[in-house]
Amino acid sequence: MNIADGTQVASHIQHDKPRGLARWLFATNHKDIGTLYLWFSFAMFISGGVMALGIRAELFSPGLQFWQPELFNQLTTLHGLVMVFGAIMPAFTGLANWMLPLMIGAPDMAFARMNNWSFWLLPPAALLLMISFWVPGGAAAAGWTLYAPLSTQGGMGTDLTIFAIHILGVSSIMGAINIVVTVLNLRAPGMTLMKMPMFAWASLITAYLIIAVMPVLAGVVTMVLTDRHFGTHFFNAAGGGDPVMYQHIFWFFGHPEVYIMALPAFGIVSQVIPTFARKPLFGYTSMVYATSSIAILSFMVWAHHMFTTGMPATAQLFFMYATMLIAVPTGVKVFNWVATMWEGAMTFETPMLFAIGFVMLFTIGGLSGVILSVAAVDIQLQDTYYVVAHFHYVLVAGALFSLFSAVYYWFPKMTGKMYSEKLGQLHFWWSLVWFNITFFPMHFLGLAGMPRRIPDYALQFTDFNAIASVGAFMFGFGQLIFFYNMVRSIRHGQPAPQKPWEGANTLEWAIATPAPYHSFVVAPQLEVGDNGVILEMKGGEHH
Amino acid sequence: MQGHGTAAGEESAAQQTRYFVPPPSRWPLVGAVALFCIGLGAAFALNGMLLGPLSLGAGVAILVWMLVGWFRDVIRESRAGSYRAREDMSFRWGMGWFIFSEVMFFAAFFGALYYVRVIALPELGDETHKLLWPDFNPAWPLQTAPGIDAVYQAMGAWGLPAINTAILLSSGGTLTWAHWGMIEGKRSQLAWGLGITVLLGMLFLSLQAYEYHHALSELGLSFASGAYGMTFYMMTGFHGMHVLVGTLILAVIWVRVLRGHFSEHNHFAFEAAAWYWHFVDVVWLLLFVFVYWL
Ligand SMILES: [Cu+2]
Numbered sequence: 001m002n003i004a005d006g007t008q009v010a011s012h013i014q015h016d017k018p019r020g021l022a023r024w025l026f027a028t029n030h031k032d033i034g035t036l037y038l039w040f041s042f043a044m045f046i047s048g049g050v051m052a053l054g055i056r057a058e059l060f061s062p063g064l065q066f067w068q069p070e071l072f073n074q075l076t077t078l079h080g081l082v083m084v085f086g087a088i089m090p091a092f093t094g095l096a097n098w099m100l101p102l103m104i105g106a107p108d109m110a111f112a113r114m115n116n117w118s119f120w121l122l123p124p125a126a127l128l129l130m131i132s133f134w135v136p137g138g139a140a141a142a143g144w145t146l147y148a149p150l151s152t153q154g155g156m157g158t159d160l161t162i163f164a165i166h167i168l169g170v171s172s173i174m175g176a177i178n179i180v181v182t183v184l185n186l187r188a189p190g191m192t193l194m195k196m197p198m199f200a201w202a203s204l205i206t207a208y209l210i211i212a213v214m215p216v217l218a219g220v221v222t223m224v225l226t227d228r229h230f231g232t233h234f235f236n237a238a239g240g241g242d243p244v245m246y247q248h249i250f251w252f253f254g255h256p257e258v259y260i261m262a263l264p265a266f267g268i269v270s271q272v273i274p275t276f277a278r279k280p281l282f283g284y285t286s287m288v289y290a291t292s293s294i295a296i297l298s299f300m301v302w303a304h305h306m307f308t309t310g311m312p313a314t315a316q317l318f319f320m321y322a323t324m325l326i327a328v329p330t331g332v333k334v335f336n337w338v339a340t341m342w343e344g345a346m347t348f349e350t351p352m353l354f355a356i357g358f359v360m361l362f363t364i365g366g367l368s369g370v371i372l373s374v375a376a377v378d379i380q381l382q383d384t385y386y387v388v389a390h391f392h393y394v395l396v397a398g399a400l401f402s403l404f405s406a407v408y409y410w411f412p413k414m415t416g417k418m419y420s421e422k423l424g425q426l427h428f429w430w431s432l433v434w435f436n437i438t439f440f441p442m443h444f445l446g447l448a449g450m451p452r453r454i455p456d457y458a459l460q461f462t463d464f465n466a467i468a469s470v471g472a473f474m475f476g477f478g479q480l481i482f483f484y485n486m487v488r489s490i491r492h493g494q495p496a497p498q499k500p501w502e503g504a505n506t507l508e509w510a511i512a513t514p515a516p517y518h519s520f521v522v523a524p525q526l527e528v529g530d531n532g533v534i535l536e537m538k539g540g541e542h543h
Numbered sequence: 544m545q546g547h548g549t550a551a552g553e554e555s556a557a558q559q560t561r562y563f564v565p566p567p568s569r570w571p572l573v574g575a576v577a578l579f580c581i582g583l584g585a586a587f588a589l590n591g592m593l594l595g596p597l598s599l600g601a602g603v604a605i606l607v608w609m610l611v612g613w614f615r616d617v618i619r620e621s622r623a624g625s626y627r628a629r630e631d632m633s634f635r636w637g638m639g640w641f642i643f644s645e646v647m648f649f650a651a652f653f654g655a656l657y658y659v660r661v662i663a664l665p666e667l668g669d670e671t672h673k674l675l676w677p678d679f680n681p682a683w684p685l686q687t688a689p690g691i692d693a694v695y696q697a698m699g700a701w702g703l704p705a706i707n708t709a710i711l712l713s714s715g716g717t718l719t720w721a722h723w724g725m726i727e728g729k730r731s732q733l734a735w736g737l738g739i740t741v742l743l744g745m746l747f748l749s750l751q752a753y754e755y756h757h758a759l760s761e762l763g764l765s766f767a768s769g770a771y772g773m774t775f776y777m778m779t780g781f782h783g784m785h786v787l788v789g790t791l792i793l794a795v796i797w798v799r800v801l802r803g804h805f806s807e808h809n810h811f812a813f814e815a816a817a818w819y820w821h822f823v824d825v826v827w828l829l830l831f832v833f834v835y836w837l
Contacts, residue, residue, distance in 0.1 A: 018567050026567035110633040113613075117571035131583070136590075156590040163582035170578070173644050181636040186562065187628065211644045219651025226777065229589050231767030234655060238690030240681075240770030242663035249651055249658075452585045460837030522560045 037094025384447025
């Protein structure tokens with residue numbers, strides 16, 4: 001039985017491809033919604049990037065050059081919020097939208113209409129954040145963490161930010177429920193949980209983390225809101241509250257959030273490296289367990305962000321050792337990626353370059369994280385540029401590089417065109433070099449004691465800051481290479497074959513290029529190996 | 544949800560080869576506009592700007608329009624038989640995960656209550672802090688603190704709150720009785736059970752409103768009454784909002800029951816509402832113990 005023999009409501013589904021603006025505004029197609037997510041995220045990446053360049057311009061030399069300190073604080077705050085909630089998270093959700101159904105043999109996302117709401121809530125939230133720059137008092141200036149009591153004071157920009165976070169929360173929770181249900185319920189016969197691609201596993205566990213912690217963030221910013229306007233004292237000791245409580249609740253969300261931005265990257269790299277090493281992923285099962293254990297451990301380490309708040313030594317030790325424990329599953333992953341490449345027949349197309357760059361630089365970021373987890377060391381390094389260096393290695397060279405890897409990798413399947421390999425290689429090497437020139441010196445600045453989130457600094461920090469600022473501008477301009485490559489290739493690129501990568505053998509490469517508007521309308525019968533490798537496919541219907 | 548006619552009703556999810564994907568819909572975009580107006584309006588209203596209430600009101604109106612339209616589409620699709628075993632499974636997973644997200648939302652506030660009572664207050668009352676605030680007494684409910692300017696009385700557990708506990712617990716019972724009616728095809732038991740549940744929900748809300756009135760006017764207990772007042776109103780307030788939403792959902796289901804929707808095997812909308820109601824019920828029990836009683 002199929003839907004066509006159903007009723008009026010059912011019969012016009014899956015047949016028409018809507019045209020014009022309505023296709024995007026009213027979309028229920030996972031590929032269209034995925035495309036919307038990816039372009040939105042790129043726009044936010046540019047906006048957040050411009051703010052970053054504003055920060056780096058100010059820090060090029062000591063003294064105040066361009067901005068008043070208030071605006072500088074607003075720029076650091078909004079840079080963080082826009083990049084985390086506007087660029088990285090939506091980009092991963094967009095990729096999951098595009099690729100998950102293709103990789104597990106589903107006809108679409110489980111809740112296609114809600115999927116569209118998840119996306120269309122993002123532009124309003126972004127708009128609220130941007131509007132906040134122009135309201136009295138300017139945008140939120142308490143840092144992206146919105147620590148009380150900074151956030152319980154200040155102008156209405158903070159209120160707009162709080163409501164923007166509520167909307168972003170609604171969006172990401174719905175998006176996450178969609179991903180979880182799609183993975184759990186819409187896998188094609190034969191695509192079992194312990195065979196499905198690591199990207200599906202990573203998306204599943206990320207989505208679980210989002211559902212678990214975004215409501216906590218919504219709760220804590222609601223407490224900030226009532227402290228601001230309704231006379232409560234959640235974060236005010238005068239009424240029996242405690243500003244440190246804000247940090248506890250925030251980081252209960254915040255640390256899993258780090259993995260929300262890292263696990264999908266692990267998933268992408270676990271698809272790309274086997275393809276270009278032409279070897280199956282080493283230790284697939286251990287990869288699944290490592291990812292799952294990170295999902296559990298990430299709830300038990302939040303106070304490593306708070307070693308300087310005066311918590312008891314036993315608590316410091318607990319959070320220190322628990323944090324170090326996370327290095328074990330992460331180490332398993334890095335080992336597996338390296339072992340996958342070992343004696344592989346490797347080629348170095350752009351996706352592979354970004355994946356290898358990811359493994360190298362993410363490991364550096366992970367190791368500086370282990371250093372920061374040592375409570376005694378962290379007390380020295382808390383709120384210095386060492387922390388800034390650490391999390392930019394994880395988020396730029398980690399999350400962002402993996403996103404570039406993914407976009408280059410799946411670009412042919414999405415668009416039916418090949419990107420320019422020459423420009424892709426240029427983009428990689430350019431980004432790699434300037435990324436390190438930007439962020440590596442920040443380790444030295446932090447060790448020397450330069451605090452973060454200030455527009456001015458002592459003279460001895462000048463040289464490294466100048467280097468970092470030059471690096472940041474060059475890195476930023478380099479992203480125009482990527483933009484040009486994408487736009488040009490979508491229009492004039494060479495037609496892509498069904499399987500442009502010799503070693504690619506997951507399900508999305510078993511269907512036509514570009515992927516048909518409606519794929520797997522009827523689920524295929526599959527025989528699947530580890531990491532979603534398709535051994536045999538029968539049936540499946542597309543149009 | 545209503546089945547695809549009884550003849551095909553037995554098809555299992557594994558046998559089902561196609562999955563329902565809804566046609567393009569304007570409701571998500573309408574909902575996005577609604578939340579934008581609400582977010583903008585709330586922020587402006589809190590800062591005393593004229594645009595605020597206007598935008599907030601418009602946003603709420605648009606949201607109601609969207610919810611009505613969206614659920615109308617869903618009910619039509621359900622009645623038309625678009626949802627079968629596989630879709631039903633998606634709804635079950637989806638509702639379960641949604642309730643999990645709600646659990647975590649309340650967890651943030653229970654965590655705050657725990658932190659304030661077990662960590663923050665004892666610390667504020669310790670020897671070091673005595674030097675700063677000699678008069679501070681870290682008892683619960685917290686009465687004397689520099690931020691609390693009005694005297695208040697705490698809400699006792701064994702008056703109205705105990706009655707409300709009984710009401711909510713029995714509403715869980717009547718709802719289950721209604722569910723049995725649904726499963727056994729006893730439509731009048733179903734309709735009566737559901738109707739009584741809705742009434743109990745409304746009764747709970749009225750008593751809660753009366754309790755707030757009593758607290759504000761006679762006990763002097765407000766949102767600004769320090770650590771006790773803020774956790775009391777925040778937690779019971781968010782719970783009350785959930786009871787309101789749950790009552791509205793059950794009322795819609797009740798109207799659908801009266802119109803002859805649902806069958807013995809196919810009524811997930813009813814079950815989802817019941818899950819939600821039981822979740823709200825459990826939250827209340829925890830509130831009763833930790834907010835009112837202990
Ligand atoms: Cu952390």
